[in-house]
Amino acid sequence: MEAMDLSGDKKTSDLQKKPRYSPGLAFCRSDLVLVLCIAVLALFPYTVGKYLQARATSEQSGMAAVLTVDGKEVWREELTGLASETTYSVEFGTEEIVICADASGAWVEASDCPDQICVHTGKLSKVGQAAVCIPFRVVLKIVATNPSQPDEVDAVSGSCGGLYEILFG
Amino acid sequence: MDRDGGTKEKTYSTEFFAMNTVMYIEAVGPESEEAVLAGCDKIYALDAMLSRTDPKSEISQVNAGAGVSEVTVSEETFRLLENAVLLCEDTGGTFDISIAPIMDLWGFSGSEYRVPAAEEIAATIGFVDYSGLILDSSNFGVSFSGDGMSVDLGAIAKGYASDCVLEIMKGFDIESALINLGGNVCVYGKKSNGEGFRVAIADPTHPTTYAGILEVSDLSIITSGGYERYFEKDGKKYIHIMDPYTGMPADSDLLSVSIVGPNGMRCDALSTALFVMGKEAAIEYWRAHRDFGCILVISETEVLASRDLEGVFTVTDGKTLDFFD
Numbered sequence: 001m002e003a004m005d006l007s008g009d010k011k012t013s014d015l016q017k018k019p020r021y022s023p024g025l026a027f028c029r030s031d032l033v034l035v036l037c038i039a040v041l042a043l044f045p046y047t048v049g050k051y052l053q054a055r056a057t058s059e060q061s062g063m064a065a066v067l068t069v070d071g072k073e074v075w076r077e078e079l080t081g082l083a084s085e086t087t088y089s090v091e092f093g094t095e096e097i098v099i100c101a102d103a104s105g106a107w108v109e110a111s112d113c114p115d116q117i118c119v120h121t122g123k124l125s126k127v128g129q130a131a132v133c134i135p136f137r138v139v140l141k142i143v144a145t146n147p148s149q150p151d152e153v154d155a156v157s158g159s160c161g162g163l164y165e166i167l168f169g
Numbered sequence: 170m171d172r173d174g175g176t177k178e179k180t181y182s183t184e185f186f187a188m189n190t191v192m193y194i195e196a197v198g199p200e201s202e203e204a205v206l207a208g209c210d211k212i213y214a215l216d217a218m219l220s221r222t223d224p225k226s227e228i229s230q231v232n233a234g235a236g237v238s239e240v241t242v243s244e245e246t247f248r249l250l251e252n253a254v255l256l257c258e259d260t261g262g263t264f265d266i267s268i269a270p271i272m273d274l275w276g277f278s279g280s281e282y283r284v285p286a287a288e289e290i291a292a293t294i295g296f297v298d299y300s301g302l303i304l305d306s307s308n309f310g311v312s313f314s315g316d317g318m319s320v321d322l323g324a325i326a327k328g329y330a331s332d333c334v335l336e337i338m339k340g341f342d343i344e345s346a347l348i349n350l351g352g353n354v355c356v357y358g359k360k361s362n363g364e365g366f367r368v369a370i371a372d373p374t375h376p377t378t379y380a381g382i383l384e385v386s387d388l389s390i391i392t393s394g395g396y397e398r399y400f401e402k403d404g405k406k407y408i409h410i411m412d413p414y415t416g417m418p419a420d421s422d423l424l425s426v427s428i429v430g431p432n433g434m435r436c437d438a439l440s441t442a443l444f445v446m447g448k449e450a451a452i453e454y455w456r457a458h459r460d461f462g463c464i465l466v467i468s469e470t471e472v473l474a475s476r477d478l479e480g481v482f483t484v485t486d487g488k489t490l491d492f493f494d
Contacts, residue, residue, distance in 0.1 A: 120376075121376050124377060125377075132191050134186070134190065134191070137191075139184065139191055152367070153367045153369040154356070154360075154366045154368060155349045155356075155366070155368050156370075157354045157368055157369065157370055157383075157392045157427055158352050158370060158392025158394060158397070158427060159352045159392075
């Protein structure tokens, strides 16, 4: 008992000697750790919420990104469950196209094609949207994987997938 | 394949590249596969027949020789040219298939764009006159009134192709079809759930959003706009839709024009013509005809549509829709 009491006294004594939260003292390393912990905890619900929201969106619509070359599917990725942005390199023939995807959509990150229209199309986030590369005869599109979820649209008039139409030559 | 609505139907679809764009054909019904494949074959045949860059095509042969002597073409190409000239007349020349020399001058026939000097435009615009196309129905002969003229069916080829494909597909046992030729859309029948097809109108101000959505069946929906193809030089934007009267890019107060009607070729021609006309003249043209639907995108937030589309056309959030009578 005595030892314990002494120990308690010692602790009290130490705290009195080195008060942690007294104003006017330097911002020490442990304070920085504490602030960072608070910041992480504060952002946690936001980041988790954003992830769950994106995941719920793709689960609800059951979206997948599909890449076709000359009408034939060469790559497919279920967007549901993608925890973070993921990069894919898809090779076909002597060409290569880089695709990025997350739970809420997909986009062409890079392509060696001359006009770069597929890259400039940007992120596709709705079923039915597509990015088209005429020179490589490639289409990246978002498709529904849940049959009970109807497509938002069946077709888009005035766009063949973000492509700014090339005249019939 | 099990379609929505619980009805067991055979669905067949294919995606392919032709006419320098991506195409998609889908059909539902016992003979959907045969119908779609027959439609594809027709597209490839038309591509070979009407292409302006393939020297073996009939149109290339017309352009190469008709200024010197008459060129005989197939009956199909001849009838297509005949109908195209009627559309040129009907639109007062705002749609003109003889615009090809001007398109070449600006580089829109390929991809090396340039801004021609005013003198070059003045020297070329004289070749643009659809009435200089001489059609002899006795032998399907085509000639031009002078050397230097040429025709480009780019503004109607896909619309015409969708009409041809649909006619062929109707010869098979199918219940519905969706034909999308590079954004020129044609829908036939209703979906298995009994609803019409949902066809979005591209947003001219953003490549992956929509100006609005139509719910339709048995119609073509064709859109033209300056956003589709353009180049920029010294901070100025030059769009690919040319004014046949000036030889300059159309100075339109519209961002896009969508035409909804039963004939794809006419919809295709009118979408270009009404864009060139501009808002007031386009509305007047619609009032004088009233046998097609018309959607005019005025700005990022303003959309006008002909009254006949009320109930089947809605705009997306953030845009306003007004109907005209």
